[in-house]
Amino acid sequence: MRLKNLPDTSIITSSLQPILGIIYMKTDARFPRLHIVDHPLIQHKLTIMRQKETSTNVFRQLLHEITVLMGYELTRDLPLSYRHIETPIGPMQAPTLAGKKQVIVPVLRAGLGMSDGLLQLMPSARVGHIGMYRDEETLEPHPYFCKMPKDVAERDVMIVDPMLATGGSACEAIGEMVKRGCKHIKLMVLVAAPEGIKAVQEKYPDVNIYAGALDDHLNEHGYIVPGLGDAGDRIFGTK
Numbered sequence: 004m005r006l007k008n009l010p011d012t013s014i015i016t017s018s019l020q021p022i023l024g025i026i027y028m029k030t031d032a033r034f035p036r037l038h039i040v041d042h043p044l045i046q047h048k049l050t051i052m053r054q055k056e057t058s059t060n061v062f063r064q065l066l067h068e069i070t071v072l073m074g075y076e077l078t079r080d081l082p083l084s085y086r087h088i089e090t091p092i093g094p095m096q097a098p099t100l101a102g103k104k105q106v107i108v109p110v111l112r113a114g115l116g117m118s119d120g121l122l123q124l125m126p127s128a129r130v131g132h133i134g135m136y137r138d139e140e141t142l143e144p145h146p147y148f149c150k151m152p153k154d155v156a157e158r159d160v161m162i163v164d165p166m167l168a169t170g171g172s173a174c175e176a177i178g179e180m181v182k183r184g185c186k187h188i189k190l191m192v193l194v195a196a197p198e199g200i201k202a203v204q205e206k207y208p209d210v211n212i213y214a215g216a217l218d219d220h221l222n223e224h225g226y227i228v229p230g231l232g233d234a235g236d237r238i239f240g241t242k
Contacts, residue, residue: 028040028041028076029041029217031200031217033197033200033201034197034200034201034204034212035204036204036208036209036210036211036212037195037200037204037212037214037217038076038211038212038213038214039214039215039216039217040072040073040076040213040214040215042072044072045069045072045073045215046215046216048065048068048069049065049069049193049194049215049216049231051065052065052066052069052193052231052237053229053230053231055232057237059237059238059239059240062237062238063116063238066116066117066120066165066193066234066238067116067117067119067120068120069120069193069215070116070117070119070120070121070163070191071120071121071123071124073191073213073215074120074121074123074124074125074191075124076213077121077161077189077191077213078124078125081100081102082100082101082102083098083099083100083101084098084099084100084101085097085098085099086099102159103157103158103159103187104127104128104129104157104158104159105125105128105129105158105159105160105161106128106129106130106131106151106152106155106158106159106160106161107121107122107125107128107129107130107131107161107163108130108131108132108133108151108160108161108162108163108176108180109130109132109133109162109163109164110133110134110135110162110163110164110172110173110176111132111133111134111135111148112134112235112238112239113164113165113166113234113235113238114133114162114163114164114165115238116165116234116238117163117164117165117191117193118130118163121161121163129152129155129158131149131150131151131152131155132148132149132150133146133148133149133162133175133176133179134146134147134148134149135147135172135175135176137171137172137225139224142169142171142225143171144171144172144175146175146179149179151183155180155183155184155185156183156184156185156186158185158187159187159188159189160180160185160187160188160189161189161191162176162177162180162188162189162190162191163190163191163192164176164190164192165192165193165194165234165238166192166193166194166195166227166230166234167190167192167194167195167196167199167200167203167212167214168196168198168199168221168225168226168227169196169198169199169202169221169225170198170199170200170201170202170203171202173190173192173199173202173203174202174203174206174207176190177190177203177206177207177210181207188207188209188210189210189211189212189213190203190210190211190212190213191212191213191214192212192213192214192215193214193215193216193231193234194214194215194216194218194227194230194231195212195214195216195217195218195227196217196218196219196220196221196227196228196230197217197219197220198220198221199221200212200214200217218230
């Protein structure tokens, strides 16, 4: 279908948005690099994940599904080039991904629950790993493991971690990538707190953050409120 003389996008109805390829993500004036992927399916699945009675199996599966849905927006700006191919009917100039290759970097351990969803979209992407644990008294992150592809500096980096709470782990992960010469870094989280967004954007103002939800605040234990609890424990059934 060819659409001519399109109206001003401000009056395009929601039924036309998918046809026109228009995607709306929520933003927050306080955080210019924050993109909240406000898709109804994501919000519905996230509600189920938040419920304390949701089983480990369902929690893990929904995290995978949400990661795939968010991955479409995370990869929306990937560059394309055109090459000649032959279809069964005839020749054409067909679009194909161009530019730098991707590396997916889950923050251990909870980030592992999101890496497979992105690999489903980008099977040829490389995967690096960053391991951290959080001091329960100071809430400071402590890295204990980092393994990256040799050519990581030449790749676009996608760091994944379900929760962005204090921002300490995210800043450490981004810092590890910067030390290795990476220049194009994105951070994808399921649920974020304002404190974490603020910490990341103050230290790394060029990093775009993609979140499924921006929650209210952190409690005295450094957990996101209302949040969904400890994502790692709920993914792996360890609590």
